[in-house]
Amino acid sequence: MEKLSIPKGTRDFGQIESFRRKYIIEKIQSNFIKYGFAPIETPTMEHLSVLTGKYGDEGDQLIFKVLNSGDFLKKTDCGDYDQGAKTLLPKIAEKGLRYDLTVPFARHVVMNRHNITFPFKRYQIQPVWRADRPQRGRYREFYQCDADIIGTRSYWNEIELTLLIHDVFKSLNFDSFEVKINHREVLFAMAAAADLKGKETPFCVALDKIDKIGTEKVLHEISLLQGDSEMVSKYLEIIDADVGKSLKIEKLVKLTGTSNKGFEELNVFFKNLDELTDRKFNISLDFSLARGLSYYTGMIYEVKPTEVNIGSICGGGRYDNLTGMFGLKGMSGIGISFGLDRIYDVLAASNLFPETAKGGPKVLITHLDTSAFKHGIKIIEKLRKAGIAADLFPDAVKIQKQMNYANKLAIPYVITIGSEEISQARYPLKSMSTGEILTSSVEGIIENLKIDRF
RNA sequence: GUGGUUGUAGUUCAGUUGGUUAGAACGCCUGAUUGUGGUUCAGGAGGUCGCCGGUUCAAGUCCGGUCUUCCACCCCA
Incomplete structure (x- = not known):
């Protein structure tokens, strides 16, 4: 291939x-x-009659022509071919890209x-x-x-x-x-x-x-x-x-x-x-x-x-x-x-794009087992309702992998959920740049993320 | 449209006067490391050398064509 x-x-x-x-x-x-x-x-396409003659001869040559659909040779004969492109073109293409x-x-x-x-x-x-x-x-x-x-x-x-x-x-x-x-x-x-x-x-x-x-x-x-x-x-x-x-x-x-x-x-x-x-x-x-x-x-x-x-x-x-x-x-x-x-x-x-012009989630929720994953769904709903771009790691894999994912995507914050977090309803918010961890309620996390506390 | 230039692993590049099984670095995957990434170490995967044809016992290497890249014209955002 x-x-x-x-x-x-x-x-x-x-x-x-x-x-x-x-x-x-x-x-x-x-x-x-x-x-x-x-x-x-x-529209992407205009009739060639609209486009041609407006940009000079040079310009006309640079217009992408769109071949007529179906049997585009229907209206032509051998004579047109002998006359060259100028005669042939209007018979096989009537549209062009703007x-x-x-x-x-x-x-x-x-x-x-x-x-x-x-x-x-x-x-x-x-x-x-x-x-x-x-x-x-x-x-x-x-x-x-x-x-x-x-x-x-x-x-x-x-x-x-x-x-x-x-x-x-x-x-x-x-x-x-x-x-x-x-x-x-x-x-x-x-x-x-x-x-x-x-x-x-x-x-x-x-x-x-x-x-x-x-x-x-x-x-x-x-x-x-x-x-x-x-x-x-x-x-x-x-x-x-x-x-x-x-x-x-x-x-x-x-x-x-x-x-x-x-x-x-x-x-x-x-x-x-x-x-x-x-x-x-x-x-x-x-x-x-x-x-x-x-x-x-x-x-x-x-x-x-x-x-x-x-x-x-x-x-x-x-x-x-x-x-x-x-x-x-x-x-x-x-x-x-x-x-x-x-x-x-x-x-x-000139290196003038701001850091924020890269997209992707602001926080990734990682989890240690299936019940933590299910709990994560509840948490992420709250974060998203608060207008925070958040992602939940979708697969049950080792925590290192999940961290690595956040690292590669340059996601600035990670929350890790395990049985302890579920029972206490307090979650560790980790800054991937400093390594610092702040543990708080979901509401506290939302506040911290909104103001980029660390 | 005219003239030149480039093409080898995911990326950046080596590859001698044609000669066995085409290399490196980075990246990627696995493990060291069963609740915390970046470092380190060990191992692994990955290429019909842009494509088609020709010369030759033999082509990544030479020749032709084609596509692609970048550049100078022309023109233009």
């Missing part, structure tokens, strides 16, 4: 991993709720537009699938945690989501991250002023790589686009300049000779952020930040860990016409997406 395995880029999560993932999800979710978002869920949560969300909004009250705030925490080649921090199945506000253009949305980013990472005790801000309109102005109109995308893609490949190579890559290289090298100077945000904006306005609403919105954003909150932020204005997804039209942001090299762990931005792809125009919105799997990797690398 073949060796058992799981598909490339997918993973099993053991008990500790699962519990830790739940811990992160719980923190993100409670912050979403605190900020007034309510959940929705969408690639992100934003496009299904847009579809949901358009489908339910008459029942939705705008502005609509929803959050969504579900897995997505990409047929990418796996790498560090890059999986074929991974979770996104999205929060979007759609149907409003208020400057407050940008502020609110920024505060949300702060609060989420704060609640995870994680502070070595940097929030980067930019604006799509500013990028367009930069491209236009450098004679690169119509080549915005390759311009942005090249600019975005500045951290990775350095200014020299970025300059070279952009020079291949045949724009105004001198202008571009001045951009790079401003990007590197160690000056305040408003001055940076001012310099770029002067250089490009244009001042569209992007520049203005950035100014307003930073001014408001300073006025409205005393939260400590590592937040910067980075004119090289581009972000891949093409549907963004306004402010964009990205969160990168500063001490772990794993790419971005959170990103988002404003889009003016997300639902336009499904025929509903004039619906502005803004969204954010936390990458659960990468956040997990970063917290693991």
Whole structure:
């Protein structure tokens, strides 16, 4: 028989991993709720017509397609085969696994537009699938945690989501991250002023790589686009300049000779952020930040860990016409997406999971004979009613084995029951870390466990 | 999608220019130890060397394919 395995880029999560993932999800979710978002869920599969064409040609290739059920070759003939995959595909597959949560969300909004009250705030925490080649921090199945506000253009949305980013990472005790801000309109102005109109995308893609490949190579890559290289090298100077945000904006306005609403919105954003909150932020204005997804039209942001090299762990931005792809125009919105799997990797690398994020019982009841086991059932009922995660060792085996079980599972407390305990109704509560034993009534044990006395 | 890389016990890894019965450490199981775990000691189980094919008297070792791992591109959470 073949060796058992799981598909490339997918993973099993053991008990500790699962519990830790739940811990992160719980923190993100409670912050979403605190900020007034309510959940929705969408199906794992969407029609390919919903998914394709929304992520660019590259993206379309990375969508997992679902083969039609039954005889999927029924609608095809030899000619289709000769024409190649592009012709054949729509005839054998009409569904695909969702690639992100934003496009299904847009579809949901358009489908339910008459029942939705705008502005609509929803959050969504579900897995997505990409047929990418796996790498560090890059999986074929991974979770996104999205929060979007759609149907409003208020400057407050940008502020609110920024505060949300702060609060989420704060609640995870994680502070070595940097929030980067930019604006799509500013990028367009930069491209236009450098004679690169119509080549915005390759311009942005090249600019975005500045951290990775350095200014020299970025300059070279952009020079291949045949724009105004001198202008571009001045951009790079401003990007590197160690000056305040408003001055940076001012310099770029002067250089490009244009001042569209992007520049203005950035100014307003930073001014408001300073006025409205005393939260400590590592937040910067980075004119090289581009972000891949093409549907963004306004402010964009990205969160990168500063001490772990794993790419971005959170990103988002404003889009003016997300639902336009499904025929509903004039619906502005803004969204954010936390990458659960990468956040997990970063917290693991930084050793930031609390001891409590491991699950399992808090106390194990061990027993010396069958009557002790039966008595244990009564005790465990009381413990569980009191809300204590408790377990009763299920088999009649030597006490060493039972202790060993508690030890292996890192169960912090053990109660041992024998004939003496039954007759006196007092039980020894042992701390597995210190070895100390406290003997008391069941009520006393419950009290001790609730406050972690020792 | 392009280029490279990895695969031997549950885990981390040895394994010489192809040559008898493939090793270690840790982990696991049993006992020393019939009401209290972690230490120690003694013993034990566990591998068709990723899979398929080829070269050879002989393949864990060489060759081809395939899958997998990780990495660099592309792109991205």
